[in-house]
Amino acid sequence: MMMLKLTNISFGYAQPILNEVNFTFNPGRLYFLLAKNGAGKSTLFRLLTQDLKPETGHVQAGGDVILHRQTPVYFEDMTVKENIECFLELLKSRKKYDDVKTKFALGEIESKVARKLSGGEKQRLYLAITEMSDDDIRLYDEADAALDAMTRTQYYSEVLQRDAAAGKTVIAISHHISESLKYADRICFLANQKLYEIDPAALPPDLADKNEDKIMEILEKECEAI
Numbered sequence: 232m233m234m235l236k237l238t239n240i241s242f243g244y245a246q247p248i249l250n251e252v253n254f255t256f257n258p259g260r261l262y263f264l265l266a267k268n269g270a271g272k273s274t275l276f277r278l279l280t281q282d283l284k285p286e287t288g289h290v291q292a293g294g295d296v297i298l299h300r301q302t303p304v305y306f307e308d309m310t311v312k313e314n315i316e317c318f319l320e321l322l323k324s325r326k327k328y329d330d331v332k333t334k335f336a337l338g339e340i341e342s343k344v345a346r347k348l349s350g351g352e353k354q355r356l357y358l359a360i361t362e363m364s365d366d367d368i369r370l371y372d373e374a375d376a377a378l379d380a381m382t383r384t385q386y387y388s389e390v391l392q393r394d395a396a397a398g399k400t401v402i403a404i405s406h407h408i409s410e411s412l413k414y415a416d417r418i419c420f421l422a423n424q425k426l427y428e429i430d431p432a433a434l435p436p437d438l439a440d441k442n443e444d445k446i447m448e449i450l451e452k453e454c455e456a457i
């Protein structure tokens with residue numbers, strides 16, 4: 232199984248971040264990891280990719296784990312087509328250039344050099360690269376930070392939800408909290424050095440319309456009740 236399992240994980244810097252956490256991320260689900268600023272979301276990702284070693288406990292991964300970071304990465308001096316072909320090769324992807332081109336409407340810009348693309352065109356190239364890997368367990372650390380509202384919708388539905396529907400284990404950090412509530416299969420909330428799993432279907436239906444501080448407050452109360 233392509234699950235990702237934390238057993239008895241504790242970790243801290245000068246201050247504690249996680250305390251004896253047990254949690255299983257299951258395949259086929261899109262998890263959004265939410266927490267207050269500085270609570271340790273990125274640190275948790277670094278533990279999941281085994282970039283950091285926990286003080287106690289262990290992480291078991293049923294497949295390769297790939298982390299997509301906040302900053303879009305591509306080769307500025309290559310054309311869009313060269314970039315896609317290069318990433319297909321680097322990531323040893325089974326996908327074909329023509330499929331990527333069609334899905335992200337890259338036909339008109341395929342021969343343009345990346346550094347000359349408009350903001351929106353760069354976002355399309357970035358989405359295409361982000362979606363390209365075949366890895367089974369996918370972590371997205373604010374990969375939507377530089378995306379405009381329209382491209383974000385495409386990222387949530389055509390990258391994250393589609394990956395989960397294809398049986399991947401998908402965990403995303405996003406500062407667009409109300410939007411993430413609409414797409415999440417599960418919320419994974421980090422508070423008081425513990426991780427809590429919340430099913431969005433069990434939350435008030437108008438929650439996503441509230442302001443983000445209020446949403447965080449309600450989610451914290453949910454966790455206290457678990």
Ligand SMILES: Nc1ncnc2c1ncn2[C@@H]1O[C@H](COP(=O)(O)OP(=O)(O)OP(=O)(O)O)[C@@H](O)[C@H]1O
Nearest residue numbers: 244245246248266267268269270271272273274275
């Ligand atoms: N290498 C490090 N050494 C010491 N402290 C660190 C290190 N990395 C992060 N921290 C601290 O650990 C805490 C958690 O950081 P982390 O980046 O994991 O939080 P986050 O929830 O992802 O934050 P944000 O929402 O602001 O992106 C913060 O107080 C941060 O300053």
